[in-house]
Amino acid sequence: MDIIVCIKRVPQTAEAEVKIDSTGKDIEKDRLTFDMNESDTYALEEAALMKEKFGGEITVISLGDEDAEETLRIALAKGADNAIRIKAEDFDELDAFQTSQILKSVIKDLSYDIIFTGCISTDDAYSQIGLTLAELLEIPHAALVIDFDANEDRADVQRELEGGLIEHLDVALPALFTIQTGINEPRYASLIAIRRAAKKEIQVIGKDELAQSEFISNSTLEKLYVPPISKQVEILDGTAAESSAKLAGIIKDKGLL
Amino acid sequence: MSGIYILIEHRQDEIRDISYELLAYGRKLAEDNNTKVTAVILGFNTEKIVEKIESQAHKIIVFDNEVFKEFNAETYQIALADLIRKDNPFLFLIGHSAFGMDLCPALATQLNLPFTTDCLAIEIADSNLRVVRHMFDGKLAAKVLLRENSSYMLTLRAGSFSAAESSLKAEIIKLDSPVSEVPDYRKFLEYIEAVAGDVDITKSDIVVGIGRGIKEQDNLAMIEEFAASIGGVVACSRPIVDADWLPKDRQVGSSGKVIKPKLYIAIGISGAFQHVAGMKGAETIVAINKDANAPIFHEADYGIVDDLFKVIPVLKEKIAEL
């Protein structure tokens, strides 16, 4: 069973101070750490589990600059057999839709039974690439998968809905699935795998090598700004009864219950 | 402008909150832009659902067919593609939910519509459509301009808009389903409910966290009661798990679970950074602690500096009074 996993190298902003750079359209990245997008790590692990079950090869693809090879190499150490980088430096700014089209132009020529992507990237948070890609490749899809199993030509899939409800599906392969975090326990890379990965070749594909050279953009990011919310604790004083009453009021007003 | 279409999300005969929010926002947009709101319902035996939103839209388009009995992105996609091609609405709005996320990008792509996801606001000016959305773990907002087109598709974030009453009387149009059979390549099998009794603190919108400030195991009952009264679940910091008062899966923190509820009430938790790492993503954080210097107050939106044993019983009453 051959599996393709699309991964993205993203800045780790959860614990960081995020500052807008001088273009106003991007963030200052020099002090940030970068790593594989969180849900992509689960997607990769799901692929590794499927490979353990069925054999076959895992190919990871990332559209990114040279640094993305570091992330691809991590993927190679954690179960992938092949890695492809599509050179982001060959393109101007890309939106999610264009990215999907570029990925499609490479993936369409590859052999695969399953494509896994993360369900969302933590940087721009669109949740678009997976489904767009599935549509472009004209294969079925399911988003937000939290449980996955497969046999030769069908997948048994559970999607996470709101409120603890789960949707149980049966999907024909080949298909694309966007993977939710928590579906599995992503593995560590062993030192043997790390050394093996360090020596593997990463296939690099430039714009010229793509079958297509024009990709329609859906949207343009005009500017970034700090949303006008700041966290400052509001101490509710008074007697226990007074403070409780204030709190109850706030909870009600904000519709938190 | 050829109208604002809103896809109604429903499950097990209940309309999801997001749909009411979208309808309210859609009506406002329609008013501003001098157009109409059309709700689109796909389902089977949809009378009750239609009834519920009759007053919320100018028009309701219904595909009532057994194939739409359960949500299936692939079946929905076929029907909606057909509808949108015919009607070519200016805006097609879907909730940014498990439902919308599983549908919108594929549908829009099929139709070659400019689309974007997880929007918090929409600005329509001249012939341009701009949206506001969050990026980088919600730390920044972005203004995004969509490719100019006569028709757009967007998913909108739940909770960004308030639902509102309305007194419209929708024109109801029942259309025949362009699909008669659920395609073999994606089949709905069942809904699975989370196992009753099992508390998954990551799934709850309201979490009451307790720390060593509760002092004795016997006091746990009082907290459980309080949490139940507000529809929340009880989670805790490390010392409580250490003391075996609660199981490990209730622990919030770097070694426990990371939770992002709407409301987190930290009771008797000092706020060691290991704990904070697990709950800082909560939308609203309330801290109740008698130590005014407890670091938890750095994380909280609202704080009560008082003895928790005094506050909790009263708070329970006050909330019940609402």
Added chain:
Amino acid sequence: MNKTGVFVCHCGKNISATVNIEKVVEEIGKNKNVISCKDYKYMCSEPGQNLITDTIKSDKLERVVVACCTPSLHEETFRKAAETTGMNRYFLEIANIREQCSWVHSDMNKATPKAISIINSVLEKINLNNSLDAIKVPVTQKALVIGGGIAGIQAALDIANSGYKVTLVEKNPSIGGHMAQLSETFPTLDCSQCILTPKMVDAGKHENIELLTYSEVENVSGTIGNFKVKIRRKAAYVDHDKCTGCGDCTEKCPTKVLSEFDEGLGKRKAIYSPFPQAVPNKPVLDSDNCLYFRFDGKCGICQKTCLLDAIDFTQQDSFVEDEFGAIVLATGYNTYPKENFREYGAGKYEDVISGLQFERMVSASGPTEGEILRPSDGKIPKRIAFLSCIGSRDPEHHMPYCSKICCMYNAKHAHLYKHQVPDGEAIVFNIDVRTAGKDYEEFFTRVKDHENVLYIRGKPARVIKEKDKLVVWSYNTLTGRKFKIVCDMVVLATAIIPTMEAVELSSKLRIQTNENGFFSEIHPKLRPVESMVPGFMLAGCCHSPKDIPDTVAQASAAATKVLQMFSQPELSLDPQIAIVDEDVCSGCKMCIPVCPYEARVFNERKGVVEVKEALCVGCGSCVTICPSGATQQKNLQDTQIANMMEALLG
């Protein structure tokens, strides 16, 4: 211009693997003095030596250089061979191209030119060598043995039995050493005292042996064949000529101190004989603890008790001076102080004892009369932990070497304990068990299999006292399990170290030791019992940790080396010593104090310094300090050195 031959040895592959012999022969052949240059696989073998002698004869060589290993190994071999042709032995020199070249390099391209320049420099030296004759000195046919343990006793008896006089010096009041302290000996378990005491008596009574107990060597001068030795006889405050060893004084003495012989487990009196079988069995008085000395003449009970009037509080240290032809060093060992092991509570908890203390405990003559009892409460320990390698094999903190005997005595101790306390548990904590020795592995196997002794692999890290028990913290590295083993007693197999006396002697007598303080031998395999200073032989644990069989064997071997010397009336000494050009010497006398061998005297009449040939060893100190250049070393004159340097650097 001397007709010189050069012989290059391959030393199997030792040299030829790194040095291009062919190239060396070719290059050396170009030297103006060299008329023949040959190579051979093993020059030291008979055909190799024949090659040299035949060439000397056929080519009428006047000088020979052998390029091979270090001169300390085969210089003598080749010089002897050269002498057979009638050549003066000092016309043959060694160029060391093994230790100084092939062994320390790996790059043939660098080693080969280096070998060539080494040989060239020796060619420069030998060109100016003179013919020399050995210096003959008479030998004093009397031996000194320092140390009266089993090694010293055996060496003294072997020499004495061959008809030569021996003086045996022992620092303690009795001979016998550590062996007298032991209980049974591995692997045969015969009683230590039973095999030792007859030898002690023999030594004490031997007509050729002069026993100087309670004595220490103060000073040694002279050289091989003729040492002058000053020995301090410590004041015993007992006139041993009068004393009969009746023991009354000891019995009456009111002062009790910890007994050194019992390793602090028992007590002795201030006037005492260390143990009943002591030789000589006459008491000494320990003035540090004696009430008479400590409180200004109070007490004196011993004096009052002694009917023979042998107690003499006025006695002073006295000195004996004598001459000896050879000296046997048998200064023995100490055990490394257990107090160095805070992690094991040693020195803090009474029930953590050393291996030697355990020996005293199981010895029938010991403080408990052979009963194994806990020092803290006198109870029979139901479980004993024996900890191996305590201070041994610990280069980071203690001693890098293996103390060799501990594995065996641990097994012995476990065996003795199990025999005494059959329901007790003996646990030996070890890193690995080393039992190389005749019948040793068999003994170890027997102890394990038949006595059910538990061997746990793993070095404990802590011994912690909990209530009246000792808890040993250890990790079994074979099962991968943690253990906190509760014991009644812990026995530490502390490392064997050289004695303080050996350390003092080595600096006083300039006898080389290794980095751990054990005396060094000339050659570890071929001359293992001779010290690097001529005339000093080595016996027993002062050379390295040893068991009794090895010690006795080495003692006899040392005695043989002494006897070999004594069997000839004269010794031939190396004539490559200093000479003084009396015409140049200004008589400044700077050389006199720098000579470590007192070999230089000022001739008042001539106003110049002269060399005492029998004492000079050719160390060269005088040569380097002489401001006028009057002092030169024979066959290593300044001009020779300058020429060698030029050949090496030019």
Added chain:
Amino acid sequence: MAKKIINEDINDEIREVLIEEGAEDIYKCYQCGKCTSICPWFQVDMYNFPVYRFSLETSMGMVASSEDKDELAAEIDKIYRCVGCDACVTQCPHGIDTPSILRAARRLLVDFGSYPETLKSTAQKIKNVGNPLGEPAEKRADWAIDLNVPKFQEGMDHLYFPCCLPAYDSRIQNVAKATAKILQQYDISFGILGEKERCCGEAIRKVGAEKVFTEVCKTNIKEFSGSGVKNVLVSSPHCFTTFKNEYPEFGADFETLHITQFLSKLIDEGTIKPSKEFNKKVVYHDPCTLGRKNGVYEEPRNCLKCIPGLELLEVEEFNRNLSVCCGAGSGGLWMEWEKNERIADVRLKQLIDTGADIIAVACPYCLQMFEETLKSMNLEIQVLDVTEILYESL
């Protein structure tokens, strides 16, 4: 799939890489296991940590090498158990530096993101905002606001570098405050760098995040030399050891003293003479990094002994070089191990059993570790820094 339980060969490549990263001691091991029974984990009944295996396994290239996911996770968990207290290093007959062997493996793992998430996040925070708590840099000097502590300027005698915990943690800020107040009381010329200060990086280097360490190290050195800092006083032994022993290889040129060393000197000189009685039984806990690693045993005790009324207790058997780690070193502060798997519990019990009223520490990590652990114990005993006690008595 069946697990393969045989290693078909020795992996010399991994061995060589690890040696390059600092595991050069591996061949010295003779498998005696003393390291394992001196390791603080030995005293944690519920956890088995065979320290001695790392040398041999590294020399066979078998560290973190399992092809089985769960087994590998367990192996990596083991690699991150080491708290770097150096108990094994100081007791090993061959002086094998096992923490460095583990750090070599950690360095490779960190580069491939194969290390515990909590440490990953700590590393990120240090890189992003310069402290492991993720607090903003501009709040770094907030502890000093009420004290009028000046910013360091050229010409001042000392830079006081409080460490991230005393700078941000509301409890531990008191250590920085007490220190500053003592220094002010005796007119010591000193200043702080405030928001220009970044974490010293000691712990994150031990975690294996060498790149993050190098970055903060270089930034600090640049800041120090730019400000003309010649002498640094630190509250944390971790800052102390890394400034003193590790920064010089990156070009640092300043002297560092732990605050107890500095105060002890003032006490010996007679400058500081505590007058107020402090009638408490105080047990001193030797921090590994101050004691075993840097041999500073007596100065902190000196700071306590001079206080009238104070009765100084020792943990018998476990003091000075035989002290037991609090568990916070080498990233341990951010790891949260299961109950019954915590070194801090073991050490606290030893400290409590002395009958002391107060546990005196000289390290913010120990303070944090003990405070956190004590909170769930419901005991009267208090944990204070030596400087806090000393300040009380002035």
